[in-house]
Amino acid sequence: MKDKNTFYITTPIYYPSDKLHIGHSYTTVAADAMARFKRLTGYDVMFLTGTDEHGQKIERVARENGVTPKEYVDGIVAGIKKLWKTLDISYDHFIRTTDPEHQKTVQKIFKKLYDQGDIYKSEYEGWYCTPCESFWTEVQLQDGKCPDCNREVELVKEESYFFRLSKYQDRLIKHIEEHEEFIQPPSRKNEMLNNFLRPGLEDLCVSRTSFKWGIPVTFDEDHVIYVWIDALSNYISALGYLSYNDEKFKKYWPADVHLVGKEIVRFHTIIWPAMLMALGEELPKQVFGHGWLILEGGKMSKSKGNVVDPLILEKRYGSDALRYFLLREVPFGSDGVFSNEALVNRINSDLANDLGNLLSRTVAMIDKYFDGIIPSQAVLEDVDKELIDLALATPKKVEELMDDLLFSNALAEIWKLIGRTNKYIDETMPWILAKSEEQKARLGTVLYNLAESLRFVSVLISPFMPVTPDKIRQQLGIEGLADLQSWDSLSQFGKIPSGTKVQRGNPIFPRLDINKELEELEKTLPTEGQKKDKQDKGKDSNKGKGKDSKKDTQEKAEITIDDFAKLDLRVARVIAAEKVENSDRLLKLQRKVGDETRQVVSGIAQHYTPEELIGKDLILVANLKPVKLRGNLSQGMILAASNGDGKLALITVDTEIEPGSTVS
Numbered sequence: 001m002k003d004k005n006t007f008y009i010t011t012p013i014y015y016p017s018d019k020l021h022i023g024h025s026y027t028t029v030a031a032d033a034m035a036r037f038k039r040l041t042g043y044d045v046m047f048l049t050g051t052d053e054h055g056q057k058i059e060r061v062a063r064e065n066g067v068t069p070k071e072y073v074d075g076i077v078a079g080i081k082k083l084w085k086t087l088d089i090s091y092d093h094f095i096r097t098t099d100p101e102h103q104k105t106v107q108k109i110f111k112k113l114y115d116q117g118d119i120y121k122s123e124y125e126g127w128y129c130t131p132c133e134s135f136w137t138e139v140q141l142q143d144g145k146c147p148d149c150n151r152e153v154e155l156v157k158e159e160s161y162f163f164r165l166s167k168y169q170d171r172l173i174k175h176i177e178e179h180e181e182f183i184q185p186p187s188r189k190n191e192m193l194n195n196f197l198r199p200g201l202e203d204l205c206v207s208r209t210s211f212k213w214g215i216p217v218t219f220d221e222d223h224v225i226y227v228w229i230d231a232l233s234n235y236i237s238a239l240g241y242l243s244y245n246d247e248k249f250k251k252y253w254p255a256d257v258h259l260v261g262k263e264i265v266r267f268h269t270i271i272w273p274a275m276l277m278a279l280g281e282e283l284p285k286q287v288f289g290h291g292w293l294i295l296e297g298g299k300m301s302k303s304k305g306n307v308v309d310p311l312i313l314e315k316r317y318g319s320d321a322l323r324y325f326l327l328r329e330v331p332f333g334s335d336g337v338f339s340n341e342a343l344v345n346r347i348n349s350d351l352a353n354d355l356g357n358l359l360s361r362t363v364a365m366i367d368k369y370f371d372g373i374i375p376s377q378a379v380l381e382d383v384d385k386e387l388i389d390l391a392l393a394t395p396k397k398v399e400e401l402m403d404d405l406l407f408s409n410a411l412a413e414i415w416k417l418i419g420r421t422n423k424y425i426d427e428t429m430p431w432i433l434a435k436s437e438e439q440k441a442r443l444g445t446v447l448y449n450l451a452e453s454l455r456f457v458s459v460l461i462s463p464f465m466p467v468t469p470d471k472i473r474q475q476l477g478i479e480g481l482a483d484l485q486s487w488d489s490l491s492q493f494g495k496i497p498s499g500t501k502v503q504r505g506n507p508i509f510p511r512l513d514i515n516k517e518l519e520e521l522e523k524t525l526p527t528e529g530q531k532k533d534k535q536d537k538g539k540d541s542n543k544g545k546g547k548d549s550k551k552d553t554q555e556k557a558e559i560t561i562d563d564f565a566k567l568d569l570r571v572a573r574v575i576a577a578e579k580v581e582n583s584d585r586l587l588k589l590q591r592k593v594g595d596e597t598r599q600v601v602s603g604i605a606q607h608y609t610p611e612e613l614i615g616k617d618l619i620l621v622a623n624l625k626p627v628k629l630r631g632n633l634s635q636g637m638i639l640a641a642s643n644g645d646g647k648l649a650l651i652t653v654d655t656e657i658e659p660g661s662t663v664s
């Protein structure tokens with residue numbers, strides 16, 4: 001039985017991408033704030049993050065970069081870890097799905113589910129896009145074409161293992177209905193029940209034979225474990241599940257909360273609990289689906305060219321300001337728009353004005369009126385009580401809001417205390433009190449209360465902004481006093497020892513010149529021109545969708561001669577050709593390479609008859625990874641020109657040359 005005093009929180013494991021954008025940082029910063037908050041309030045916390053490193057896409061990108069998949073992901077993961085360090089992410093464990101321990105656990109899970117009949121072998125049928133080397137379901141296709149590149153797809157069959165997801169449907173519905181807190185926010189719960197569970201679940205394909213970069217199925221080595229069993233198991237493999245040492249699993253499982261973006265709530269609230277049910281393990285207590293951070297014009301994505309780089313922002317404003325902005329600006333369950341203007345405005349108003357000025361003024365007045373020595377709290381008045389009561393009430397309110405992952409509201413509560421403290425200065429007018437010697441004790445009380453209120457703030461903000469509290473403490477002269485930094489220390493207002501010497505310092509958040517900042521930020525981010533260019537290219541790749549987008553009027557992004565040199569283009573003489581059975585589009589062509597015959601399958605049947613092609617010298621991309629189309633091996637790709645209106649012309653040579661000649 002899990003100890004009540006433990007808290008297990010996870011982020012999704014990220015696909016290794018060379019640039020994690022601010023949207024990815026959003027989830028991780030939120031999880032970090034929660035983990036820090038729980039540690040502060042006395043929990044034994046396990047905070048897990050990591051990377052999801054397998055799959056065909058990685059295999060392909062690595063090949064394009066001329067490195068092994070592992071070499072490729074190692075480089076990217078190092079960058080991701082660096083980003084988390086820069087943003088002060090205090091994870092307890094970073095899991096990689098390429099970790100040998102993870103792989104072993106996944107293999108054991110797969111075998112266990114197979115042995116008990118929850119995984120069985122069958123045939124997978126899906127829509128395959130040859131250039132993207134990706135399978136798509138009917139629903140994922142856009143206008144019947146590949147959703148990534150908008151090219152034709154083929155219905156392809158592949159032997160696969162399946163997980164009996166359908167078997168768990170009724171138990172899942174029951175669990176979700178009986179556990180209000182399981183899927184949060186509640187709107188996502190209804191979406192899962194109405195859109196996926198009640199209409200009926202299909203069994204899930206959990207292995208592939210079409211690529212190698214995955215965890216092998218131990219009892220059938222042609223298969224690698226595909227996506228979700230590998231990825232989702234990270235949450236328990238990281239705790240040593242099914243390993244020789246599963247103490248952490250016993251201690252921390254079930255997870256208190258999986259934080260995930262809204263588009264993967266489905267996998268975490270259907271596939272994952274069904275897997276756990278099959279394994280006979282407890283389900284996570286909560287899956288929280290947060291919204292997306294979007295830019296005007298849509299979700300950030302690398303292909304759209306509208307990503308915001310957290311490293312650039314961190315460098316200009318520091319990690320605390322960026323973390324504050326992310327957690328304050330957007331209510332956690334909803335989508336929120338990111339803009340540079342909103343960021344700079346928040347820094348100026350909340351951090352420089354409200355908090356930074358409060359500290360500077362307090363320390364400056366203690367310096368001026370008491371030679372830098374914090375006076376004692378001697379003469380209390382009603383107005384003090386209001387401030388003190390609010391300070392003492394704030395921790396509880398913050399804790400309640402944090403328990404519901406309402407980061408923005410929790411920060412708003414803390415800023416109420418900051419606002420009330422600023423108002424207290426206006427109400428008590430220390431500069432007037434300072435004019436009369438008789439008011440010295442009263443002035444001392446006011447300044448003491450200001451300092452103590454700032455101490456409260458320094459503790460309260462520490463989960464959100466890990467660097468700033470020490471800066472506040474240094475200026476107040478209390479940085480060495482650990483018992484003034486604990487959550488419990490907030491049960492008493494009046495803990496700073498009078499007589500403490502303050503240390504005047506620089507403003508903790510210097511005020512920013514908004515126009516200058518916006519100009520500078522514009523320079524560092526993709527320019528409008530670049531963004532537009534990329535968006536236009538995106539549109540062009542959707543050719544055929546709209547009337548005006550039929551022709552490729554824009555050229556693709558520049559490549560180097562080295563990129564081009566990766567292609568092995570050859571002259572291929574067609575020695576035999578025939579139609580592929582049950583396909584209107586596909587022809588099988590044979591060519592000779594030395595003594596061997598090689599086959600290419602090409603979607604040109606509506607433009608050429610097999611007879612017309614025999615003897616033709618075509619141009620072939622010879623080093624494209626072989627794929628099976630309708631069960632026919634295709635080794636390479638024939639080049640053809642098309643005008644987007646359905647016309648197609650094969651590329652050939654203008655004079656006789658030996659087959660196999662290189663093209664460059």
Ligand code: MSP
Binds near residue numbers: 023231261
């Ligand atoms: N690898 C899977 C998750 C497997 S978990 C067992 C994956 N990876 S991801 O890198 O594509 O996304 C990781 C997380 O980042 C997701 O929760 C996703 O919602 C989040 N975000 C990606 N872009 C985002 C925004 N623009 N805004 C907020 N979160 C975003 O999915």
